[in-house]
Amino acid sequence: MPTGVAIRDVREQLFDAADRILLRDGPSGLTSRAVTTEAGVAKGVLHKHFADFDAFLADFVLDRVHRMAPQALALREAAGRGTVAGNVTEALVGVFGSVAVAIVALITFRDELRARLRETWPAGVPVLTEAASMLGDYLARERDLGRVGAAAEPQFLAAMLIGSAHLLFADRTGPPPTRADVERMVTNVLP
Structure with missing residues (x-):
């Protein structure tokens, strides 16, 4: 240019x-x-x-986390409609079908980036913790509607779903999991 x-x-x-x-x-x-x-x-x-490349990367990661807001709103509004497993599956495919898995690898790969992110994001990996929060909020709403068991703990379920989905999507060498693969995992995790 x-x-x-x-x-x-x-x-x-x-x-x-x-x-x-x-x-x-x-x-x-x-x-x-x-x-x-x-x-x-x-x-x-x-x-x-940007001050340097790691400042660029930190802003990039946080920008991609903030882009999850419309997906979180859509999932929250889906409470009471469709099936819980279907809604969770769509959310997980949306999160992990994006650049999220690569961002997790990037954060793991770069020590300086992790240090910079800790300044504004004190716990966890930003993309994954935001996705877990989104799912936990949704599952709490579904529990309140009686569509998830009353004894269920939404934040723990969300963490299990995020971890399991990450394992499904983490292999960059093979084909990504199908929607059916993700839904099978979801139905095995949800009570």
């Missing part, structure tokens, strides 16, 4: 490039040069908008 040309939504352009690289090449392929090349911008553009 020529110098002096205004770039619209540069952060989003860089974040979208990071998504594509993570999905294609994994965390080891995610470098500042790879991001700027993929985004079609000069390398200096990234450093103009």
Whole structure:
């Protein structure tokens, strides 16, 4: 890109490039040069908008976590409709069918990124803890409606579902699990 040309939504352009690289090449392929090349911008553009590459990555991860808000709202509004297993399955496929699994690997891969995220996200892995919170809230609503057992503990169920789904989706070398695979896991976890 020529110098002096205004770039619209540069952060989003860089974040979208990071998504594509993570999905294609994994965390080891995610470098500042790879991001700027993929985004079609000069390398200096990234450093103009972020203090360093780990600051970029921290903002990228948090942006992707905040993108889960519409999915959380949709799941919350699904309480009482459809089946609980079907709603949970759709939520898990939505979370893990996105860049979430690659973000978990990225956070695990980069010590400095984990340290930066701890400044604003004190516990857990941001994408997974947000997904667990989303599922826990939904399951609590379903329990209140009598569609999940009264003795169920939604936050524990949510953690089991997130952990189990992560194990299903974590293998980047084979085909992703089918919706039926995810639903079978969900029906085995839910009481």
